[in-house]
Amino acid sequence: MILTVTANPALDVSYRVDKLRPGHTHRIGAVFERAGGKGFNVSRVLHDQGVPTRALGPVGGILGDSLRADLLDAGLPHDLLPVAAATRMTIAVVADEATMFNEPGGPLSAFDWSRLHDLVRSYLPRAEVLVCSGSLPLDAPDESYADFVALAAKFRVPTVVDVGGAPLRAAAQAGVAIVKPNAEELAAAVDDDDPLVGARELRSLGAEAVVVSLGADGLLAATPDGDWRATLPRPVVGNPTGAGDAAVAALADGLRRGLTWPERLRLAVTWAGAAVAAPLAGTVDPDVLRDLYDQVDIAPA
Template identity: 90%
Template sequence: MILTVTANPALDVSYRVDRLRPGHTHRIGAVFERAGGKGFNVSRVLHDQGIPTRALGPVGGILGDSLRADLLDAGLPHDLLPVAAATRMTIAVVADEATMFNEPGGPLSALDWSRLQDLVGSYLPRTEVLVCSGSLPLDAPDSSYADFVSLAAAHGVPTVVDVGGAPLRAAAEAGVAIVKPNAEELAAAVGEGDPLTGARQLHSLGAGAVVVSLGPDGLLAVTADGEWRATLPQPVVGNPTGAGDAAVAALADGLRRDLPWPDRLRLAVTWAGAAVAAPVAGSVDPDVLTELHDQVTITAL
């Protein structure tokens, strides 16, 4: 299976409005609530595609109970670690584009970090790929995901990491198989504004492959096998909140199946585009999924 770790879960709330007007009262057309955090979104996409997965993460407080209930209702295999820190909330206000409001996560104690590592370790003998995805809680060490990379490597399990800044750099130095930052996260890790140059720098630090999300401009990949750009002829209109998570799910599945890199990137762009067309993060639109696959252009750099 593909095991996902969400170190900083959230209850995701999405509001749909006709348009966003700061300083005005808004009537909300639709409300969606679900267990969120990038790793949970990755597992949801995998589960919907029939790929075995299990989602792990620490939860606490009233929102933690809501998150647990949603995962049970969705039938998503999971194992949640009860902790003292309260689970946070994220709010997306979706009009022509999504405006995000993300609460910080409460700090985890050293004991709870150790318990989370033990929980992950207990599943690694049954795991093909480990995914560590999303922000870290307050006061978490930069090496948090790098430690999971090393733990998984000891079991012969490759890891995909989606995070930014210093934790991204630490994961690369730990020899992670794939990192999937966006352009801002990459720049924060290496201090380089050009995505291709930054990806090459991160790759040279020890990451097996660096795949950079460029929003509507697709993906850029620097790997040991070559460098590519993957794009759609035109952007998909919708909610881009979970597009990166769908791309991570595709990359993890491609790694699990040892697909050639162009095929992995085609899959990642297709799933990301289908996620934009879906109403909430962690879902892909099945009709768009079929429509987009043959529209992806892969260009060698």
């Protein structure tokens, strides 16, 4: 199975409005609530595509109870660790585009970090790939995901990490199999605005492969088999919130199955585009999924 770790979960709340007008009262057309956090979104996409997965993460407080109930209702295999820190909330206001409001996560104690490590360790003998995805809680060490990379390596399990800044750099130095930042997260890690230069730098630090999300411009990848660009035939209109998570799910599945890098990138950019067309993060539009796959352009970067 593919094991996912969400270190900083959230209850995701989405409001749909006709138009976002700062300073005005809005009538909400529709409200959606679900267990959120990048790792949970990755597991949702994998589960929907028939890929065995289990989602792990720390939860606390009333919102933690709501998050747990949603995962149970969705039938998503999971194991949530009760902790003292309260689970946070994120709010997306969706009109013509999505406007995000993300609360910070409460700090995890050293004891709870140790318990989370023990939980991950208990599942690694059954895992084919480990995914560590999303922001870290307040006061978490930059090496938090790197420590999971090293832990998984003891079980010969490759790791995919989706994070930015210093934690991204630390994961690369730990010898991660794949990192998947967006361009902004990559620039914060390497202090260079050129995505290809930054991706190559992370590879020089120890990452086996670096895949950079470029939004509507697709994916850029620096891999052991060369540098690649993957682009969709046309832009997909919708909510881009979960596109990166769908790409991570595809990369993890491609790693699990031993696909070539062009095949992995074709899968990743297709799942990302289909996620934009879906109403909520963690889902993909099946019609868009079928329509896009054979039209993706893969070319050397």
